[in-house]
Amino acid sequence: MATLLLALRSIWNRRTTALLTIAAIAISVALLLGVQKMRTSAKESFANTVSGVDLIVGARSGPLNLLLYSVFRVGDATANVSWDSYQKIARHPDVAWTIPISLGDSHRGYRVLGTTPDYFRHYRYAGDRDLAFASGKPFADLYDTVLGADVASQLGYKLGDPVVIAHGLGHVSFAEHKDKPFRVVGILARTGTPVDRTVHVSLEAITAIHIDWQSGMQAMPGQRVDAEQARAMELTPTSITAFMVGMRSKVMTFTMQRAVNEYRMEPLLAIIPGVALSQLWQLVGVADTALMVIAGFVVLAGLLGMLTAILTSLNERRREMAILRSVGARARHVFTLLVAEAGLLATAGVAAGVAVAYLAMWAAAPLLSNRYGIFVQITGLSRYDLAILAGIVCAALLMGLLPAWRAYRNTLSDGLTIRV
Amino acid sequence: MSQHAIPSAPVSTAADADTSGALADSVELREVEFGWPGKPLLLKIEQFRIARGERVFLRGPSGSGKSTLLGLIGGVLTPQAGSVRILGEDLARLGASERDRMRGDHIGFIFQMFNLIPYLSVIENVVLPAQFSATRRARAARRGPLAAEAARLLQALGLGTEELQGRPVTELSIGQQQRVAAARALLGAPELIVADEPTSSLDHDSREHFLQLLMAECREQGSTLIFVSHDTSLGAMFDRDLSLADLNRARAR
Numbered sequence: 001m002a003t004l005l006l007a008l009r010s011i012w013n014r015r016t017t018a019l020l021t022i023a024a025i026a027i028s029v030a031l032l033l034g035v036q037k038m039r040t041s042a043k044e045s046f047a048n049t050v051s052g053v054d055l056i057v058g059a060r061s062g063p064l065n066l067l068l069y070s071v072f073r074v075g076d077a078t079a080n081v082s083w084d085s086y087q088k089i090a091r092h093p094d095v096a097w098t099i100p101i102s103l104g105d106s107h108r109g110y111r112v113l114g115t116t117p118d119y120f121r122h123y124r125y126a127g128d129r130d131l132a133f134a135s136g137k138p139f140a141d142l143y144d145t146v147l148g149a150d151v152a153s154q155l156g157y158k159l160g161d162p163v164v165i166a167h168g169l170g171h172v173s174f175a176e177h178k179d180k181p182f183r184v185v186g187i188l189a190r191t192g193t194p195v196d197r198t199v200h201v202s203l204e205a206i207t208a209i210h211i212d213w214q215s216g217m218q219a220m221p222g223q224r225v226d227a228e229q230a231r232a233m234e235l236t237p238t239s240i241t242a243f244m245v246g247m248r249s250k251v252m253t254f255t256m257q258r259a260v261n262e263y264r265m266e267p268l269l270a271i272i273p274g275v276a277l278s279q280l281w282q283l284v285g286v287a288d289t290a291l292m293v294i295a296g297f298v299v300l301a302g303l304l305g306m307l308t309a310i311l312t313s314l315n316e317r318r319r320e321m322a323i324l325r326s327v328g329a330r331a332r333h334v335f336t337l338l339v340a341e342a343g344l345l346a347t348a349g350v351a352a353g354v355a356v357a358y359l360a361m362w363a364a365a366p367l368l369s370n371r372y373g374i375f376v377q378i379t380g381l382s383r384y385d386l387a388i389l390a391g392i393v394c395a396a397l398l399m400g401l402l403p404a405w406r407a408y409r410n411t412l413s414d415g416l417t418i419r420v
Numbered sequence: 421m422s423q424h425a426i427p428s429a430p431v432s433t434a435a436d437a438d439t440s441g442a443l444a445d446s447v448e449l450r451e452v453e454f455g456w457p458g459k460p461l462l463l464k465i466e467q468f469r470i471a472r473g474e475r476v477f478l479r480g481p482s483g484s485g486k487s488t489l490l491g492l493i494g495g496v497l498t499p500q501a502g503s504v505r506i507l508g509e510d511l512a513r514l515g516a517s518e519r520d521r522m523r524g525d526h527i528g529f530i531f532q533m534f535n536l537i538p539y540l541s542v543i544e545n546v547v548l549p550a551q552f553s554a555t556r557r558a559r560a561a562r563r564g565p566l567a568a569e570a571a572r573l574l575q576a577l578g579l580g581t582e583e584l585q586g587r588p589v590t591e592l593s594i595g596q597q598q599r600v601a602a603a604r605a606l607l608g609a610p611e612l613i614v615a616d617e618p619t620s621s622l623d624h625d626s627r628e629h630f631l632q633l634l635m636a637e638c639r640e641q642g643s644t645l646i647f648v649s650h651d652t653s654l655g656a657m658f659d660r661d662l663s664l665a666d667l668n669r670a671r672a673r
Contacts, residue, residue, distance in 0.1 A: 002551050003551075006551075009539045009540060010539055012539065013538060013539030319534050320537055320538075323531075323535065323536070323537055323548075324537070324548075324552075325496065325520070325523075326494070326523070326529040326531070327524060327529070327548045327549040327551075327552055327553075327604065328520065328521070328523055328524015328525065328549055328552035328553045328556075329520070329524070329552050330517050330520040330521065330524075330552070331516065331517060331520065332517070333552065411496075412496070
């Protein structure tokens with residue numbers, strides 16, 4: 001204990017170097033923790049994007065493609081699902097509910113999703129959380145729209161504001177459905193999922209705004225159908241982009257998946273979101289493993305910096321060691337002194353690193369959730385984190401053996417008297 | 421720094437304080453040979469004995485092997501041949517750790533300069549041996565609390581004022597630093613005090629004064645003193661005045 005105190009005093013005597021060493025370790029540890037936290041948060045956000053949905057059905061393409069456009073609003077569907085097929089599956093006795101999805105339009109870069117009020121009833125994310133309204137209510141009128149949290153906050157929409165939907169995707173669009181403006185009736189609470197970046201309208205509205213469009217162009221003036229005329233027309237779509245299915249019994253999921261995949265009237269594809277999500281994560285996950293490896297090397301660099309600092313200090317401390325040996329310090333004490341120094345520096349570095357990491361997370365959490373939809377929950381250190389941190393301190397203690405051994409050898413060759 | 425408040429016992433002289441090997445010499449070297457690796461033999465001493473309580477002056481020019489001899493006595497260096505006995509104990513028969521313990525328990529060192537740990541206070545420097553040696557801690561405690569004993573020694577060596585004792589060691593003059601080093605060597609009344617040119621950076625008057633105080637305290641504690649210097653003028657103050665050149669046969673051949 002007394003030797004530990006001596007080590008502390010000695011470090012304090014070299015506090016500038018010590019502080020820099022601690023700072024280097026702290027930064028590396030903060031980076032490691034940050035990456036680690038981002039990794040788990042990203043993975044969680046990812047896995048939390050959709051839940052409670054047993055199957056997603058779309059036109060036959062690839063599972064990842066279907067998952068990407070139906071859940072992440074990334075990419076496009078290659079074909080649609082006919083309304084008849086949708087109805088047939090939706091009415092199947094094993095199916096509890098369905099959420100039809102119709103994509104293809106956008107509003108200032110945010111995708112427009114045509115669906116039914118069932119969407120707000122059955123869609124789940126992050127385990128069992130349902131979509132809550134920050135304000136307003138689901139759409140009821142044909143030209144009502146419900147905005148995701150990001151859409152509302154980024155574009156500054158309030159309830160009652162008009163929204164004009166653009167034809168097709170992209171931030172800048174030259175073809176707009178100006179003749180049929182929508183009114184904001186609801187704004188969803190933040191979910192940390194792509195729902196936040198979606199503009200929701202009814203399926204019928206999607207039909208209505210395209211009623212006088214042909215091959216991507218609006219009809220000539222004179223042949224156009226205005227907003228009020230459209231209300232009176234048949235607005236049931238002939239096709240939708242995809243639909244989500246909730247089964248009465250989870251056990252039936254696989255049977256239904258097979259049935260859909262073998263459906264003869266139309267080439268369809270049914271995927272189980274959880275399975276597709278983990279497939280997708282395997283692709284995306286490579287990048288974050290790489291990040292983790294890099295962070296690991298940064299920590300190693302931090303520790304090597306500490307080792308360098310201690311080894312460098314040994315020369316100027318030869319006299320200190322000789323004095324300690326002359327007053328009866330044994331090999332054990334010299335070892336304890338230097339290993340303790342490494343341990344103390346590393347522990348201080350790790351502690352500071354944890355503080356920096358949490359401070360940074362606390363500061364960056366709103367930005368990450370707004371910008372990237374990654375929800376960083378500030379939780380305590382996980383057992384894995386603690387194991388990593390303990391590993392860093394242990395590595396430092398092991399590294400401390402090198403200067404300890406050098407110092408002891410110095411004292412042996414120096415004897416008790418060294419010329420400075 | 422821990423202080424062991426042991427009920428104060430009557431102060432005893434070193435002779436009856438430690439009865440083990442009471443009859444043995446303080447230091448006894450026989451047929452000792454030592455040379456640094458790859459270099460010619462530096463020391464070859466047939467016999468060199470220092471009795472208990474004796475105060476010996478050992479002179480020799482620098483590079484003559486004085487410090488090496490002290491390293492052998494301190495058990496930090498091991499001779500290639502012969503035996504070094506400290507208080508009757510053959511150092512060759514002790515393991516490295518036991519030699520370290522022997523040194524910490526029974527020998528106090530004072531070096532030429534830079535004797536002090538810069539980041540410790542004056543008192544902390546003085547009580548340092550007690551941190552590593554239980555024997556010296558116990559002996560110092562007989563006289564009272566450790567810090568008080570340190571202060572007493574400092575006072576005996578002419579560093580009486582609290583102001584001086586409270587200063588960072590790096591702000592002390594060389595002479596003051598040497599007194600602190602002497603107080604440290606004396607703490608816990610080790611049987612043997614080894615001084616390696618402790619006065620070489622002092623002027624002549626301070627030198628004599630320092631030596632007088634050191635000797636008085638050695639006498640008070642019953643410690644043997646080996647004083648190594650190239651300054652022959654101090655020799656007269658000692659019981660014995662030896663030249664390393666007379667002792668060392670390595671150069672004679």
